[in-house]
Amino acid sequence: MAMNAHDFFSFLEQHIPNNLQEDWDNSGVQVVGELNEISKVAVFLEPTQKNIIDALAFGADCLISHHPLSMKAQFLSRKNSYTDIVRLLMKKGAWLYAAHTSLDSLPNGNAFWIGDACKLTDRKVLEPSEKENFVRFSFVKNHLSDEINEQIDISPFVHSVMCCENICHVFCFCEKEQEAQEFIMKILPNCAISYTKVAYPMYTAGLGEYGKLPRKYQREEFLSLLQNIFISQEKKIQYKICGKLPEQIETVAYCLGSGSDFAPLAFGKGADVFLTGDVKYHAAVACMENEQCIIDMGHFELEEEMMRRFTKELAAQVACEVRFFSGENPFSYSI
Ligand SMILES: [Zn+2]
16 A cells, blocks of 8 residues: 555645645645655654654654644754754655644644534634635756756745655745746746646635534533543543633633634633633633633643544545554643
8 A cells, every 4th residue: 555655745735735834834844755655654743753763663654743843944064853853764765744734724624623522513713814825836856956946945935845756846925926937937947837826715714713512511511521522531631720610611712732822812702711732821810810711731632632633534545554653741740
């Protein structure tokens, strides 16, 4: 069971469009691979050395993490974990790909697993994104000399480049459509270029969600619901309750990861409770003051669950062996 690398990444790009990512993000290919056939895929939350080593020992040709290896390019001139990870991957020729905010804001994607698990109704995106369109230029790679590569690297409107086998895709921001087109034509004269305007999706993409439970839940009942929504029931999750949980809960809002900045938005939408990770002290004080409630369910816990679910869905859709690698929670608790 294997897939041609080009088909595999085209599938990923089609299902989790890179143009859904936030402007500050670096979703997509992190380390370009040499392997042209993908038969084993490893999925994890964090591209830690341990996860990379375990995934390569499994024989993964492509490794998919949620968090990017780095938000921006780094030199390989220092001995640090970034260099070590790049070396490990390059030795094997394996690919490292990140589905970060592109996955977070994918409509009906795995970032909305709490809504599925709690059977929320009237579901709406908490912060709809207003993204520019992207345009994609595709051409045959043997035209990509070092000189052309350099020009692409310094171009202000090129967002990312993805080369696989002999095809190269250059993604540009749509607001620069005309300039981008002229630039590509200029650096690649006499080259057959196919040009695709990546249409803005008809659905609403964005971060977080809010909706109603099928009925009103009593406080304790709601807390036990939250314990039972995880696929893995190996151990109880430790939640931090910020402010006071109302007696009855009906409208629930959530945003995985560090979403506490979205709390005011959630309460503005009528949420009885807001679920997220990484809640800071002052956000918790604001909850007390305003008689609101945020439950910090843990950045790690919420997003590991998302990637676990992502793995199951991916395995059902691609002709590869797909395995989830559970990471280590960087937080431990002591009394
Ligand atoms: Zn995260």
